[in-house]
Amino acid sequence: xxxxxxxLTYAIRRYPLITLTAFGIANGAGAPLGGENRxxxxxxxxxxxxxxxxPDGYTLLVMSASITVNPxxxxxxxxxxxxxxxxxxxxxxxxxxxxxxxxxxxADVRQFLDFxxx
Numbered sequence: 001x002x003x004x005x006x007x008l009t010y011a012i013r014r015y016p017l018i019t020l021t022a023f024g025i026a027n028g029a030g031a032p033l034g035g036e037n038r039x040x041x042x043x044x045x046x047x048x049x050x051x052x053x054x055p056d057g058y059t060l061l062v063m064s065a066s067i068t069v070n071p072x073x074x075x076x077x078x079x080x081x082x083x084x085x086x087x088x089x090x091x092x093x094x095x096x097x098x099x100x101x102x103x104x105x106x107a108d109v110r111q112f113l114d115f116x117x118x
Contacts, residue, residue, distance in 0.1 A: 018062050021091050025060075044070045044077045051084040061085065064094070 018035075026033035038046035043066050053059035067085075071077045098109065106112045 017092055021062065041074050041077065042066055042070050044074055044079075047081070047084075048077070048079055051079045062091070065096070 022033045022035065038049050040046075043063065047061060047063060047067055047070070050059050050061040067081045071080070098112075100106055100112060104115060106115050
């Protein structure tokens with residue numbers, strides 16, 4: 001049985017994209033696919049679990065872009081996402097926004113950097 005670890009704080013059924021991906025993998029493999037939620041440290045707990053799993057193809061990780069920034073945000077993250085994982089599929093893309101509170105007087109990144117330097 002293929003194990004799927006999703007490192008977010010909600011149950012897998014709350015993530016339709018992951019659920020649809022899991023069904024696709026299970027259908028393609030001809031075997032059931034189980035799910036396991038490992039929350040903590042901004043998704044780093046689940047990522048560390050997968051990084052330490054045996055390289056037998058039975059443990060998969062569905063992860064957002066947070067995996068690339070977590071090592072710089074959390075001092076206890078001891079894995080390098082580029083060395084710890086092998087990407088096998090891009091299943092979605094997401095738009096990322098940089099926002100600031102209204103009223104601080106900045107309208108673009110350059111103005112924000114000037115504001116931050118003050």
